[in-house]
Amino acid sequence: MKAPLNRRVFVIGYAAATPLGRTFDRTWNNAAAGLAGFGQVTRCSVQSLSRVVGEIPDWDPAACDFVDPKEAHNWNADFVILTMDVCRAALADSGLEINDQTAPKTACMVGSALNGTDAFRKAAETLRVKGALRVSPYLLPNLCANLPAGKAGMMLGFTGPVFSPQGACASGNFAIGLGARMIRDGDCDFVLAGGVDTCIMPEIIHGFANMNATIKVGKNDRACNDPSLASRPFSVDRKGMVLSEGCGVLVLAAEEAITAHGLVPRAEVAGVGWSSDACHFTLPSGPTIVRAISAAIDDAGLAPADIGYVNAHGTSTRKGDFTEIQCLRAVFGNYLESLPVSSNKSQIGHTLGASAAIEAALGIEGMCRGVILPTINHIPDPELGDIDVVPDSARAGGYECFLSNAFGFGGTNCCIVFKGV
Incomplete structure (x- = not known):
């Protein structure tokens, strides 16, 4: 193998969809205002005191302008469409143009803890109610961890490596770390690195609740009448995490590539x-x-x-x-x-x-x-x-x-x- 180039790596853009906002700008503004993005679960019905969650406001995969009804039906693991949407926003924020020169040198790695669990539960219900022949032929691709990054590449045109670092709740940092190493060594010039999970479904909510990982909001809890109080890290009365959905993607770039393409660095991955x-x-x-x-x-x-x-x-x-x-x-x-x-x-x-x-x-x-x-x-x-x-x-x-x-x-x-x- 060739010796590494030892290049410096910078962040040139990012995007996110979180319970605080459908876009990064909305997320930032609400975070700076001291708000919280929690409420009673609406995406499904649960029988648990762990019913306070974080849902992305106004998030509907079928409403994305690049999704037609057939696409929405076939790609029914929400983390696929969400990743495509956030990767597109991150690229726009970075100013990086994907063309014949940059496409082969642009990689994408987006990690997930649960992958396409929602597609699997839909297929299981279809099998139970409608029979084996009605199970979607798209089920297996919907479960593949690398498919969100791969579909983002199909839409946006980059042809560098695409894969999914699997580090559970540390997946996003593993993607950034691995992406930075790949740029440093010379494997690529740009990387879309991040993480995604669309986890608001009954089995996941009940599973976390039964392992005592998420907060159970009873009638005497201060979040009973105000869900925004449910997540309280480092507080004396902390009782567990609030389960949320979201996606975040950073665009990383080699120092030389930033200069060559007239881009603007915002931070160094040091x-x-x-x-x-x-x-x-x-x-x-x-x-x-x-x-x-x-x-x-x-x-x-x-x-x-x-x-x-x-x-x-x-x-x-x-x-x-x-x-x-x-x-x-x-x-x-x-x-x-x-x-x-x-x-x-x-x-x-x-x-x-x-x-x-x-x-x-x-x-x-x-x-x-x-x-x-x-x-x-x-x-x-x-x-x-x-x-x-x-x-x-x-x-x-x-x-x-x-x-x-x-x-x-x-x-x-x-x-x-x-x-x-």
């Missing part, structure tokens, strides 16, 4: 750190998370004191939030007391494989604007010690580098350091 716990399939492990965080900072050529903000994984679970703060304390020491640490999941919920990509985009936008997004719904937890979670409202604050954490089921960890330009 360092990547990854590890696995080899411990438990859901509970986080401190030592290996510390290693991933430390490796990302070291890969960026920085010291812990150079990090100006931490975009935390912050799921709003008892064990997860506690472990993450303990790990940050192990890496940053006393400096942690003056380091802003906030969780976008307090406003967006947990979008599973999409979460890290959405959070990276929000962190970069905040770095460009000089704004630190908040952790809303916060009541201090003495057990976590003295930490600045940017409680309740966004604040003005510049940071030149930030750490974005992502941890997933199976003990998979991926942390990325982004640097301003």
Whole structure:
């Protein structure tokens, strides 16, 4: 194999669809306003106290202007159409034109935790009610993890590698990290990297509820009459995550390609750190998370004191939030007391494989604007010690580098350091 080119990698654009907004701009504006995107589930009927979820407002795959009725019928795994839509928006935001020169050098990798689960449940119901011959011949493609990226390529015209990094709830960061490595080494010049999950369905909601991962909102919970209060990372009364749907895609580019095509960098992918716990399939492990965080900072050529903000994984679970703060304390020491640490999941919920990509985009936008997004719904937890979670409202604050954490089921960890330009 040829020696790597050791090129610098930058983010030149991004897009997202989240419970806070159908577009990235709406998501950002609502996040900066301190809003949350939660409500009672409307996409399906459930028999659970875990019925507060995050749904993308005004999201209807069939309403996309590139989808006709036949396309909507055949591609009935919502993560396919959603990825196509967000990839198109990300490319437009970046200013990158896909043509004969750029198409072969543009890759796409979009991770997902659950893939086309919704298409499978529709096929199972069709088999039960209408019989074997009515099961869609499109079922298997709808289940393929790489198909969202592949369909985006068919629509947008890029012909570089397309695949799906499978890192559970860290999938988005794995896509960014792998994409950056591919650009660094010279395999491609541009990468659309991110994550997607369309998970609001009864089986998934009940499954998370029965494993005590999602919040059960009873009549005495403060979110009973106001669902916006359901997700409360680092709060003393946190009870579990809010399950959400979403998609986020970043466009990465080599430094030389940015200059050659007259594009504008917004942040550098400065360092990547990854590890696995080899411990438990859901509970986080401190030592290996510390290693991933430390490796990302070291890969960026920085010291812990150079990090100006931490975009935390912050799921709003008892064990997860506690472990993450303990790990940050192990890496940053006393400096942690003056380091802003906030969780976008307090406003967006947990979008599973999409979460890290959405959070990276929000962190970069905040770095460009000089704004630190908040952790809303916060009541201090003495057990976590003295930490600045940017409680309740966004604040003005510049940071030149930030750490974005992502941890997933199976003990998979991926942390990325982004640097301003």
